[in-house]
Amino acid sequence: AQMSLATPDFSGLDFEHVYEPAEDSFLLLDALEAETASIKELGPKVCVEIGSGSGVVITAAAQLIGPDCTFLATDINPRACQATQHTAQQNGVAVQTFNCDLASGLLASDFCGKVDILLFNPPYVVTPPEEVGVDGIMAAWAGGKDGREVTDRLLPDIPRLLSPRGRAYLLALKENLLPGTAGELASAIPGFRATTIAERRAGAERLSILRFDRIV
């Protein structure tokens, strides 16, 4: 296969405090690579990653899409914001990082927003609910009940964040996909459909990447 997307250099990060890129991150990178033609055709101007952690995904997106787009990244963990800046800089791309909970600092419209591409690799590990949203690195994986608590907080905001032709790429664990799979997650967002664009088994986890598009 033709490689258009090398994994960004993420050396020099402190993985005691920031989520280290793993199979889930790499599956998202592979999915983006597979979407190259479709993303180029979209011609995105604003690309946002929610919970960017090490910054490896938004950096790869910036390398793939090129400088005719603005790249924003959020993370609730301030050390992850610094790590994202570090990785972007180390790979020579411009990513604007800010410290917030999900997309909460981002301007959204009741009708449709400004974001052409939204990337989200949520904390999806099934954990006790009280572990969700705590400080530091645990925020990177603790997904609470069914591993869905954090994802379910973002889903309702997707229509207000995405531009008319905008789309979201979301990582989900098989365990998060209740009966109906992609459709079940998509049904949380009126006016959108979800398509599974990549799947991979990583140890005991069955990971998939869903793409959400507006139904036109």
Add this chain to the structure above:
Amino acid sequence: RSCRPRMMRLLTHNMLTSHVKGVKNGYPLILRVGELVVQEVEFNPDFIVRMLPRLDWPALVQTANSIGRPEIPAIPATVPEQPESNEEFLRAAHTLLLEVHIKEGEMECPESHKVFPIRNGIPNMLLEEEES
């Protein structure tokens, strides 16, 4: 490879809002600049033209005028007709949106007056539990 530090651009400021609980009009955030750096970025008029519809232009003008520094180029109150053929305008917008970087400063919610600090180029938009 670039080793330049990445800092907050006014383009980013234009997309940020206050989300303090109960706030109806948290936009635009009042920007107070501590350290401002101008970093040259390759001029890409096409990018500016395509970004214009995504911008809240009055908010950008208001913010630019409030900074009051010589590095800030003058921009018109409204986007001129046929901006794509107005290079002077595009260059000013380019400098303002992409070259002016805020390293240190703060942003204030116009309604609740909650202050969001910018440290080392990273805005902190986190809220206390009772504010969210």
